[in-house]
Amino acid sequence: MNRRTFIRNSARGLAALSAGEALARGPARDRNYERHPLDDDDPNVFVFARFKFKGHQRTADEWDTLPRGDENFLQHLASVTNIKLSQRRWEERVVQVDDFAKMYTTPFLFMTGQVDFHFEEDEVEAIREFFKRGGFIYADDCDADIERMLFYEAYSREIEKVLPGHKMEALPYDHELFHCFYDIPDGSPWNYGEESLKARYPDAALFYEGRMVTFLTGSDVHCRWALRRRDHNREALEIGTNIVVYALTH
């Protein structure tokens, strides 16, 4: 690392640290964003639900990694948008992959992880039906600094099983998702030096009958929300906001 690179990375680190401190003010589970009084009696509240899938092996960071990231993101969402947010606690927002009844009342699911996994046959059918009814899944691989992203690859493979004949494909940066709330000209945030990873694991989406049903990132967006990674935190929150606004408007 030369001196120029060292100074630039140090500056980025400081900036990320200050953004992170702002987000980390107060315990993450103590959601102090404005809550809607009617909560889930109101069908118009948005539930940012965590999708509980079955990994091949139990590791520290599987489906339930860093709930604090979700809370930080929702706090940001509440502060910049007028979307009505659910009051449910994180545990109540978990939707298990085989709990079809709950899945069919929760149109937006978020899943993240770092391991390989697969969907069972009945789960494949249930997710296919979920998409056909208008459901949306946002998936994020949580290990951007590892050469091979097992979750990204597994998700791409499994979701193509859900909708045979459809492919996860890189989403061009002029797509509405990158501009519907914030202007994000370069997609989800990657660190300097990760260009090869960005090319291998681009922001990708799958469309069914002309409608985007799922969006996948490999850039560790969720870990940046949770401040496990202290760089590009603001950009991560911004792409997250765009994903939710897009899912609620398209």
Add this chain to the structure above:
Amino acid sequence: MNEAAHALGEGSFVFRQMTPGMLAVCIAAVAVFVGAIYALQLGGHRRFAKAASYALRTAVLVAILLVLCEPVLRKEEVIPQQSFLVHVFDTSGSMGIADYEKKPRIDILNAATLDSDTRRELDRLYGPLEFAFDGQLTAHKTHEPLAASENLTDLASAFRGVKTQIAGLPVSGAVLYSDGNPTVNGRTEEIVEAATALEVPVYCVGSGPKVSGPDVWIDKVVHPEQAVKGAVATVNVLVGTRGIPGKVTVTLRDAERQLDERELSSSVKEQVTSAAFQVHADELGVNGYHVTVATAGEESYPWNNEADFFMATVEERQRILYVEGYPRYEYRSLRAAFEDDERFQVTSLVLVGSQSKTYRQGLSDPNELRSGFPDTEEELFKYDVVVIGDVSAGYFKTVQLMALREFVRKKGGGLLFLGGENSFAADGFGRTPLADVLPFAVSSHARLEDEQFVLPTPEGIERGIFGPYDPQHAEDAPWEALPPLKGVYTLNSLKPGAVVLCRVEQGLGEGDAPVVAFQRYGRGTSLICGISGTWQWKFQVPSDNPSYSAFWKEMTLILLEQSAGRIQVKATPSQVSLGSEVAVGVSVYDRTFQPDPMATVTVDVETPSGETHTVPAHQTADTPAGTFQYSLTPAETGLYHVTARSQTVGDEKPLEHRCMFVVREDQPELRDVKLNEALLTRVAEATHGRYVHLSEYEHLPQAIEPREGSLRHVTEKPIWDRPAILYGLLGLLIGEWLIRRIGNMA
């Protein structure tokens, strides 16, 4: 005694010498007096003999007292021939149907009214005035036999004609003899209004069989007026069946070929079932379609099994402007429902940020809605439907809401108002120019706490708002598969003209509450949906359930029913029998959608044999400003194409609009043959008259109330001098004497 009993049925029982109150006091006094004497003088005797003697002696005294009061039967009767009774006979085509005791309806009516005791009694009491009507009212010579014509029934104009004829005469009432089968000006409200204007009671005599024979008929064809080229339009054919168990086949044809066929189940019970057809709008212009229904069973009325309808295929889509208060699933799902229908082009504006940040979608050009909701009528009038989502009234400027009101009133646009926490907040819209436009008082909503099953009203079912419904399989009704919804608001104070499409059941004793309703306002329509999360109907049911998209398509079509461009041509009626007149009406508006009386209007009529006649259309003293008329009597059967053109100062090219009508040899009068007791009862009730069926005609004289102020004479029949009373009295005295003897009483 028989005579007295008969008289009692017609008169009233009164005492000449005493009021009933005084008589009761006297009877009580007699009973007490006799009782007191018995108590003092007959101590020690057996209790039964004492009581029986007491009762009989009291009865004797009471009977004498009654006779002394001179009971009589009093009968009050109007002095005959002081006023007129108007007899109005329906002699239209349907009265010639031979389904009443196997004879034509008019023959049974003649038998009942020419030479019957009832008719003689009516003529004794009232001077008869007689009229006959079909499409026109004519004076009828009293006691001349009636004959059915081949013409259509126009009940409303018959009442208007009678009003003119009886002006200034002392009339006690009008008797309408009809099968209640109106085919011209058939709107119930119009008929009732004309009947009420007579200002006398109308007594309706149902002149047709109470139970009609087996029949299959096309009840109604519900279809969009127009479809965008390439789109698929849903056409619902409502088929009525009665007395024919099994199956019926409904066939749809266009001008060249059979398009599709549906089989429906039918039963002995009368029912209306719908058959849904998908019609591809490929051919630009107005297209004619022909529907027929066939059955293998025997039917009494085979002539009402076909109908024609017309649908225009246009290139332009209907434009929808949707304003939403925040990103939500309802917004996303509703946009998708509009986008999935090729007839619509949706442009939307959703508030997304905490500082009025907006997100625009579906723009025709990059500057559209850049500064928010349109401020001017010109900008707003580009759209056909405006949807106000869950957005608070505070978002809009007064000038924008005034433009929106004019959009509905003048332009004939559709306004869809979605109930929600923001749109219903603090009566916000109730104090804006939209308050008049909406079909309910905004402050009257109430949010229901529990999940609610939303059900269609009969009007909603008829319109197929959740899709086709077969009453024979009520358990498969489309709404039965829909989940209960959260976020439902009831609309508790609807405007008088509002039509309710959906309701919720409120529980024991509280009845139903409306949740979706619409009304006409000016040239347009406003519709309120009190369900803030209809997306649940899409997301919580299997993806192949079409109810959600059917619901929103139908709501949008209701909003577009009135929507029209600056020129509109309509042929009335659109189905006519050979020899009848067709009126072609052309309405023309200027750029601000004000009626344009200065326009030059021509009408091209292309006959079925291909000849085209161009004629000018004129305004008349009877037509509203900007409405031009041309009438013709077609000379050949088949489809007629009508093109209206209008040239207005300032327009670069003439405005143009097309329509069609069909001329057939059959009788439209015979399509709806059932005795319409509901209409006749409604007319009778609205005018304080009474409805009787012809089989109960003898009750009519008693039902008719003589005109107020008529002179009456009173007759009395004495009862007190009847021999039976003397015999009764003697019997009581003998009985009393025997008891005294047997009981050894003094």
